[in-house]
Amino acid sequence: MASDKGLIARRLLGIEMSGIRKMFELAGKDSVNMGLGEPDFEPAPHVQDALDKAVRGGKNHYGPTLGLPELRAAVAHRIRSYRKEQVSAQNIIITAGATQALMTLNHTFVDHGDEVLVPDPGFVLYPVQARLCGAFPIPYSLTAENKYQPDLDEIQAKLSPRTKLILVNTPSNPTGACMDKATVRGICEIAEDAGVIVVADEVYDFLSYDAPHQSFLSHMDNVIWVNSFSKTYAMTGWRLGCIATKREYVSAIEKMHYYTVACPPTPFQWAGVAALEGPQDHAEGMFREFKKRRDRITSRIRKMRGMKMVKPGGAFYAFPKYDFDIESEIWALELAKRGLICSPGSAFGALGEGHLRFSYAQPVAKIDAGMDILEEMCNQLPLKD
Template structure:
């Protein structure tokens, strides 16, 4: 056997994906991180037309120009960020964008600040680039929100970047405007990069998303269509930065790895931005109802649960180390919180991207499991 590259020594396969391997066909899956809704019909039709018109050839490396133009309009209108189509790269999901950022800017020995807990891909991508992840505590008493003062304490002369994610996977936390702005100010004063993962920005309840790129040029904004438009399997996202030197370096990674994003998915993405948004609003309204249900039921069971303000996850405090395994045997799939960092210990991530009825059933199962000891 040929030995793998040493950079893989610190990389483990995803605990989230491992939970998908549970073989109970009747289990209710509260582990999966994707909307249970279908792609809106207008987006489907746009992609069908793309195939029928033989629109299946390479696009420009950065993506179709008309799509990038719509992305710049979206940034200006919704995020207060002024970009040009040349600042935008259409990617194979926001995941590719994350990988591009770490490969383009993180060197061996560079420190990258990560919220703890946070999405497990962040640490893996930093490690693959040879960087050193440095965790910043997101405390339950602060509703898991990343605070600027905690970030400032971790900045050193080796700090190269910070990865932000608001709304957050796994906690559903939405950062406050003053913390976003303060971290943006720090990025200027201390000269480090902000990689802002805003993939859940539209799935938010009674709050507003704030983009750090509105306050600093040292920002790469990641976003996509997977969560908002239920296009997870179509793998289509984008990134943008107002610094043309940053764009050139990012394009090197994208060009030699992917060439261009899927043409059909790009046509669907264009329709997603330019077409009606009614289905998005319905989806978010339904997610909020489910959030209210799962938070209420978990708290009633005695599992302290923050009333998450965005995304479609809750992160209850559950100190029973056998809970995830016992729940899976009983018929409810969840994810151990420790998969998302050391501060996830004694927590469990549950996704409410499942039907209201299934969430009710899952809570009944968990309550029965507790009562039966």
């Protein structure tokens, strides 16, 4: 059989499968899996019923490219708590998850040779999606010393005439850090002065434990906001997300969206309407549970030899920094052999090295079992000189 070498598009050369997925594939049946970022809950019963009703009620056909008007209106309504004026259904685009929303935004705004500022460490998609568009991801640093907050001077200094987008994520995957109001405002002002767009990934906005979430949406003119139903409503496999943007951008995004997915999935959108318009006690219950787990994992890790951790203010990730003489990928592999799956910090960028990421979307007993495995290794590893 002829080899297919040379047939794969060059844009994929040098792009590796995500380091998070690799660890996931190593997970044995009895491992404690703190590798993947998804709630360990099922969607609320009334949301499952709405999906069932939609499928059985004939809502199985193509719908509008921008999404069902009912769902666009429900998202716009939810957003009003972040921004009182100017948000209506006309500002909303429904997508197949935040993943596709982010890719479609890259495809819509980013040309070959452009630059996209991305957080380091940051969610694995950001630099790769920019590269798939022929652009250069330019990392800006998030460090433990700075409590993983972006440094405004650094962002300013990294802008160039080729910068198109600044990617921001709060609460953050992988650090769990939440941005404060001054940082949010500062980034928007820098972007406004430079004439670039801020793409704000706020898929964990409902998980801000210690202070109200500060949304980039309060500065919508140069902000495109991305959110998802995956985490808030525990429907990662249903692939539903959304974009809020000023009206001037909607038709360009719509065109790209059409040629990518034609339309978001119809029955899941009806479930999305039920999720947004129905009782929120399911999401509130998850919030309380995740907060308890955040406190538990923070207190466990902070007591371990060689480990330091900034208390994560949001999302469901612990991102400790360690003082051991071992690369994060090697350590994560060793932990996997002992039955604990986590993600190496290096999967999230060069500055993620020296960290491990643990998703605490697991029951407390599992978190404790995982932390026992981690603690045992911490007691054995040699410290850096």
